[in-house]
Amino acid sequence: MLIRRVDSWPLEHELSGFTEFDRFRRDLGLLLNGRQSQFRREEPPAGVFPLLHVTHDHDNFYVRSEVPGMTLDKLDVSVTGRTVSISGERTIPSENEHVRYHRQEREAGKFRRQFNLPSDVDSDHVQAKYRHGMLMVVLPKSESAKPRKIMINS
Amino acid sequence: MTTQTQDMQAREKQEVNGTSESTMSGRTFSPQVDIFEDDHALTIVADMPGVPSDNVSIDLKEDVLALVGTPSLSIPEKEEVVLKEFESGKYFRQFRLSEVVDQANIKAHLDNGVLRVTLPKIGPAKPRKVPITEG
Structure with a gap:
């Protein structure tokens, strides 16, 4: 194991x-x-499930995830503070009863994943996009969480 | 506590290590598939997240059906990785068909990262490239 x-x-x-x-x-x-x-x-x-790929730049966090074969009404993303929750249910439509399966590797079921980002995000301006079976969430960092350049006085 | 459906668990992507795809660059993964048949057709359903329909190729040569999908996802260089739980790469899988299929009427459809290929049974065996529709 x-x-x-x-x-x-x-x-x-x-x-x-x-x-x-x-x-x-x-x-x-x-x-x-x-x-x-x-x-x-x-x-x-x-x-x-699902697995995540999280990146960030100066302004945003980007969360990417592979969730193939979802319908939008069964996929939810919610954000509070720095906590992101991705949940949903993947259903595989049943085939007609005469089919014989040789292989059945694809999984269906409910999933929920909640995780914390390293800093707070502006939850009012989070955007999520689902395309080609990939979920992409863009989370703008809250102003206080952005790096600020400090002037140094001599 | 009773739930009607099972909770999903992530499975690590299975990497393909073989000689047959030596012409491809980068990492190659084996997509998860369902294969089933009825009296009329054989159907293969494959999970290929991140792959647009332009990037799928389905080739049938002799009795070997090869599915290749290339994801369009690329992470801009300015983004710094915080957490990386999966790798992206091509999907490749091939199948040896035990029955003769009607190659002129093979249908393929890609929907939200799920490729569905329907191969009607009976017909002559000639190499043919299959066009993809998206919807």
């Missing part, structure tokens, strides 16, 4: 969203690794 390291900084996962088993895996992951998290973690935490 592959046990992934599942620590949670800077993007914290909501603990209540975890099942007992996920929590166990999480604890075990911490135990086995025995160290604090690094900033740029490459490994996704166990038992979460």
